[in-house]
Amino acid sequence: MPLALGSFRSRLLILILLATIAPLTLIGYAAVELRQSAKREAYTQILDIARLTSAQQTEVIQGTEQLLIALSKLPMVRRRDIETTNDVLTEVLKQNPRHANLGMVKPNGDLLASAIAPTEVSNFSDQSWFQRALETRRFSMGNYQIDHVTEKPTVSFAYPVYTEDGKLEQVIWASMNLEFLQTFLEGIELPEGTVIVFFDSQGTVLARRPVLPEWTGRLHPSHPLVEAAQTIRDGTGEVEGLDGVKRLYAFLSVGEADGKATGMRLAVGVPLSIAYAPVDRIVERSLSALAIVTILIIAAAWLGSEFLVLRPVKILLAAIQRIAKGDLTTRSGTRVGGGEIGELARSFDDMAASLELTQATQKQTEKELRESEEKMWLILENAIDAVIAMDARGTIIGWNSQAEKIFGWPAEKAIGSLLADLIMPARYREAHARGLAHFLATGEGPILNKRIEIEALRRDGSEFLVELSVSPVTFRGETTFNAFVRDITERKKAEERFRLALEGAPTAMILVDRKGRIMLVNNQTEKLFGWTRKGLIGRPVEDLVPARFREAHPGHRNAFFAAPQARPMGAGRDLFGLHKDGREIPVEIDLNPIETPEGLCILASIVDITERKKSEEEIRRVNASLEQRVAERTQSLQAAVKELESFSYSISHDLRAPLRGIDGFSQALLEDYSGKLDAKGQEYLQRVRAASQRMGRLIDDVLNLSRLARAPIRRETVDLSAIAESTAKELEEREPKRRVAWEITPGMTAEGDLSLLRTLFENLIGNAWKFSRHSSPAKIACGMVLQEGEKIFFVRDNGVGFDMAYADKLFGVFQRLHNPAEFEGNGIGLASVQRVIHRHGGRVWAESQTGSGTTFYFTLPKAPREGGESA
């Protein structure tokens, strides 16, 4: 298994390595600490060496000083006994091998004596030891030099000798052989790598261990070690050595006890590598140990993870992969064991079980879905709309029989074709392709799920108008489109006819939908309301309603939709429309529910009734004045009627009384004076009586007639047949000798006043009786015919009849068409008949022919008006 960065093992490794950071840090810290202490130890060590070396060398220098002092005290020296002094000096030199030469000079530097006589130089005043001795007046040391005589590298020490009064007598000097110093250095026991260097006061290297020949006797004041030796009088420092190796150095002056200024310096150095070597060894060991431990841990983790984690995980992984591949029966829990991973595995098992169940359910659901889809397509197949399904590439994948019908393509040819090519006019194809691509990219489709009207192409290439709605369906990540298509050619024609009818209407017509939006208006609407058609379409119809009615209007509209039924709007209320200029127009509105493709709508027909309102106002005004006039007329009529009544009364009283007198006294004459009158006189008196009696009857008839006009009518259902029968009976009893063939239809009834109708029949049947006197056999019929639902009663005889030329005089008072000598009568009967009929609101007329009889017709309406009567 490769060690990928994200794998479990690599993570584990990183964890372990992270865990080593702490010991590493500790080791590092310890190393630093140890190095510090190693450094301190090294310093201590080299300081010790330096002090020891310095002390030993100082002893040598002190020895030299004591030698010089001792020499100065020698008597031959003091007395400047040159020869002896030379001998002594030579002897001393022999005993002190470390010196190269010994000698004495005068205060001016001229040589006095020496162990080895110099060959070239005799004055030493330029010598550094001489000058320094004069300067300090004490024992002094000079600089590195090659001895003139021995040609050996040396440093010289000088001791100035003063007289008691302080006058310089002479200077005694001794040159020390630096080879001796070198030898001394080589003899010192030093730790490995330790370096010792001696410098003179100027910084010239006097000796070094180990020897660096190119450096001995050289002066390099700018070298770091030389500088450090000059500046650090007694201390330590980490400085680069003469050989370029960095070391820890301890610096110390040599032979400068008691204020003596030798200027000699000593540096002891040890390289860092050596100083730190023990520390580094410890650190190395620690690191090695850590590395070993880490490696051991990693190895253990590697193997442990294989058994404890990776194997269970691999089992689990394999199981999951099998599940992923669809094998939902896979289980891993028992093989993985306990712990979190076991827990995880069992959870996976549960999940797999649940998935298995879900899948089973899903399979069932899918099966049902498939069946349902099949069923659905069966339904779609028989839909009244064409149903077309299209896939995301624009290929037709469904085509029902209605689609076959309206487009002319059979399904087997349509399916698999590109929809755009098959049924879309060429000019729309590009837009279609764009729209489809746009939808697939963004999910936006402005025409989707909407009803749109568009032209489509039939197989024969003809275009026709369809209503189309497209809905996208995404099922299992696959998008298809269902289109419902309806051929609306006929509907468009109907709509056009409807629109034309609307335009042709003489009233303003407005089509309003359920929400109150205006959908259609005609030219009359534009004229009536002052709006343009464009301005009105889509606007709420409330904009045409005056503000004070506006709020209630939607409520009325909802009420109409709740019970859609053609009716006039606002029964009984005055309606107003609102003109665009703010003027109110009195209108009358008829509402009709109309089913449209957009649902149920109201078609309102609006009539401007401004002119009618004016006329009505005028009529009201005229009526008011008319009523006034009628009231006045009625009053005068009532007065006239009253007058008539009193007239009738006076007739009945006052006209009859004289007649009674005439008749009564005529009779008295006839009774009391009959002997005095001849037959002629008696006949005249009889004529007087007859005339007065006729007059009396006339008055009674006229009174009866007027009473017919005045008596109040009491309406009830009257059996006309019975009245006719009883009238006929009375007439037969009055003239038992007459023979008349009666023909009275039984069961005739009418609504009216019993006594008035009795008078009617008495007169009509009486007339018939009278005028059929000469007919043989006489026939009188009383019956009824129905004409246009109206009962028409008649009384018919086969009597003498009359000339229709005089029909208009028939019903006049005192009008007679026959000679009284031939047929008695006073001309009141038919006037009474007419009066009775008129009081019942009916009509009466006669048909006759001279010699062949007369028929009187009359009607008695059920709800007659009181009126039409006159005096």
Add this chain to the structure above:
Amino acid sequence: MKKTSPKTILLVEDNRDDEDLTLRALSKHRVANTVHVARDGAEALDYLFGKGSFADRKTAPMPQLVLLDLKLPKVSGLEVLKRIREAPRTKLLPVVVLTSSNEEQDIGESYTNGANSYIRKPVDFEQFSQAVEQMGLYWLVLNEPPPLGPQTP
């Protein structure tokens, strides 16, 4: 209780012709013993209640029958009828309305005010005469007169 004067009639009639004819008819059939005639309503009331020109007349005996025309000068026949019916003495006095009118209104009001009978005078004298005879016979002979109320002092 006073007795009425047997077969005495008070005829209230303003028309002299009618008066004569009525009297002729009455006498012809010998219906009444005494007929007193009042020419208007006021006179009829004076006669009945002993007032005016009849103040000195003893009000007793009362006539057995009053024949009353309706259309009368001064006080109308209906008014006379009302007064007769109002007075305790005369309220049971038989009154027959004898008039030319056959108006329903007249007939109705007469009976409402207590007329005992209503007879229309026919124009034909023979009919009139017969009517008077029958009436006289009935009211003066056949009919048992009512007991009249106490006389005023």
